[in-house]
Amino acid sequence: MPSMIVNGLNTNYQLLPAAAQAEHSEPQHVVFIHGLGTDSLASFYLTLAPPVAAAGINVISYDLRGHGKTDRPDRGYRLQDFVDDLVDLLTQLGIKEPVHLVGNSFGGTIAYAVAWQHPELVRSIVCIESEPPTAAWAEKMKNILAATMEFLQIEDSYDWIEANFSAHHRRLARLAGQRITSTSMAEEVPLGPIMTIEQVSEITCPVLSLLGSHGYQADDLDALTSLLPRGEKYVFDGQGHSVLVEQHREVRELLISWISRHATESV
């Protein structure tokens, strides 16, 4: 798997070139951004990446810092670090055109922050169970990460995970525990930078928010899209936070259709 130094870290990435393209048009680029903890580029690469490339779209996926096969420094996990990584990755890959950012959970938060700080780089956002980095998001992340830290430091927790899910989930939790407890991730991620509500409402690119009706935004499924000037949402009924993994076929169709609709979006 290819890797290169991005923002000072050896970063694992995968490119899947568009299999075919429409006449007289250059293929669009989509960047898949995975979530925190147990996640890696595999969650996109083994679900959406091949069919999206087959639909004529160039696919870029990469392991975030501290995840998969990318370097895991002890410190350096502010949201800003993840934003700078993505911007440097695009620069080093020589991507000149604005891209579609597709983020899962925390990956979508990175996408919002990039669109805020570098609007010229982003043609559209598709976020899966994600929120922009507002003060409310930071508080929620702080609590989730602190609870996760506490839970994963109790040995009995792993027995509970295996009994209620599977031995595979036990292993994933163990790995996530190592990532979170051996680094400053839990402490630094919620530091942001934080966007104000006004700044969120100034994100002008089109945004598609994919939500589980029982996911992390279940308390108000309209809260985010009502802020965004060009926000649309799609809710998976009866679905929790794991929209990407459990609904990947439908997500794939929505994504391919979305990119086709927004291929000529100017920024």
Added chain:
Amino acid sequence: MTNNQVSDEATFSRVASLLDEMIGGADLLGVEITPQTRFHEDLQLESIDLVTFAGILTESFGSHVNLAQYLAEKDLDDVIDMTVGDIAAYVHAQEVALAGSEGS
């Protein structure tokens, strides 16, 4: 034993050998790679290792072997429970399809 079975076994042997090389020797883990060996559970590998292995298979067999594309059609539970035999069977089917298309 038919020729097809022989080549099926040969494909498994090649897939197992590539996997053994990727993980730096299954014997170090105290595991023997058989068709029933589970990628995640028995070899203690992560999904990201499956992505790496997909690349190794394409490099070794050719672009007609696209494990990632095959897995994209599957549910998570099927991917988690995937055995080395399942992967070899997929590779073998692609080899047979390629040979058929070249022979026609």
